Amino acid sequence: MTGGDVPVRVALRTTDMEEARAFCRKVYYEPLRIDPVGDPDRFDFSADVVELGPITVGEVAYGTDIRVAIGALETAYHVLVPLTGVLRSRHRGMVVLADPTRAAVYRPTGDIELDWPGTCRMLSVKVERGALERELDAALDQRLVSPMPLGASFDLVDGPGRTWVALVRLLLAELRAPEGLATQPRMAARWRDMVVSGLALTVEHPYGEEPAGLQGPYRPRTVKRALDVMHAEPWRPYTTRELAAVAGVGVRVLQDAFRQHVGMSPMTYLRRLRLDNVHAELSRADPGLTSVSDIAYRWGFTHLGRFAGAYRERFGVPPSATLRDQP
Template sequence: MVGGDPPRPGPTGSDSPVHVALRTTDVDEARAFCRELFYGPLHMNPVGDRSGFAFSGDVVTLGPITVGEISYGADVHLSIADLEVAYHVLAPLAGALRSRHRGATVIADQTRAAVYRPVGDIDLEWPGDCRLLSVKVDRAALERELDAALDQQIVTPLLLGASFDLVEGPGRTWAALVRLLHSELCSTGGLAGQPRMAARWRDMVISGLALTVEHPYGEEEPAGLQGPRRPRTVKRTLDAMHAEPWRPFTAGELAGIAGVGVRVLQEAFRQHVGMPPLAYLRRLRLDGVHAELSRSDPWQVNVSDVAYRWGFTHLGRFAGAYRQRFGVPPSQTLRERR
């Protein structure tokens, strides 16, 4: 281990980067490292001869994004069930791997990245000569980015393509941005280590990914895949809620932001968003709490503190709404993610 025990990532939205590195020939230690920094239910096992196993991982966390340069030194098989809380991209820097996700098989190499949605099992055949960038983006962050950028309703989880080009177009630029960010945050003294610059870089990675991956919201896509266009009143209200989800908005305040009456705004939301404004705000807050609990240390984070931070003032009603949306109490999410 480089630098002792891995520090825990900061809360979603944190502008302070965290760098953790590990070099080991111990399979269990490597598996625990990947579970700690990426996903708890990840399964990794060497295939065949283990004598060449030499894990190398350099991982940086910056709020809602986690970027790691990972290699194993020996052939391994990885599997993981639903990611639930994140979208993920694997972009090889050397070698290639075979990826299966949601019925699609992708050969990811230096010309093509593999993309994973929050729902659907992932199965990877990872050769020993494959070294790659593993990029995790919190689900709520990417969905907020697309939702804010478009004037139409999006389906969640996002209907992303299974891969994208790394040689030409936006994918080349995005991959270069991620490589530079990772390199800067793994060293010391650079501009990327400054919180204000790190925050801007973080936002560029998220917005760049939203513009790079294939999704059914572009003008070139069949009209049947596009959501209904949203009026400006709805768009203004959504922008305000996404900017300050913790703010104690009332129906009247939201209507004032939209410039219409309460009933008019409620009807517009039912038609173009599928629920009333305050119901959407509650879901936005619940998703934010879920994302933060899913990546937090249960010894350092208190459920009630997180709930208050996201605008919930009545913990009993919050717990009931959380269980209804995610099927488990918030305390269980906090326990199980580690």
């Protein structure tokens, strides 16, 4: 890593798997495996990454479905934000389905497995362990445990998550520009600090509702609890009453909270989450080995007629067209 105020940009576009693996190990983590599970002829790796002191920010895509296995990060916390597509992530016994509405968060301990579809272009943010822990330690009036027991994901639709990811994307765009303001060392250092402090404000942790002095528009814990169980197992036949019980409130309270903080009812959100996962799986499935009904049932849709109508309304085509059009 170079000096903390001097951004260093590294980029690669290649169809060579070994070259892509070497790049990712050098820029991110050494104990890393990348294996294609889709058509290897469609492998088209692209990465545009900027290192700025304790943070490494970039956009990464593979062009075909891959599986990534990473050993314990040890020295960093990491956030993955799909800009397109849906990422299936397993870390410390938790399954997270990340998409443009929800980020996945990784602690320094515990192996990571990622099912990364070729349709998924990722915003990747690595933050050195000490930098994030110092930031939270400065904001909290109590001793922290290291590594911090952060939540496995956070919301990007509204609140601090939306602001943080917009900040990261703007920083990356500015650092790519040859004469952007963020390429100036003093401005780069300030922006770098904003990314770290913004992440400390955004991630969930057990040290109180919010860091002292960093109050922000957090979603209520009732909403977070319901979102967490839906993202962990979206195929389960939840009812609004069951989600309200998980959240610890009445049905009407949960519905009102979702409309205020998510912009839709719990069941509408769950249906959209399931549809997005069906779409992602249909987009990479072999029509000779599976069917629309198999995938729909797997993601919790039991009435195929209503499912097909909802799918067409969301994606503009019937589900059979998505499956049929795959190479």
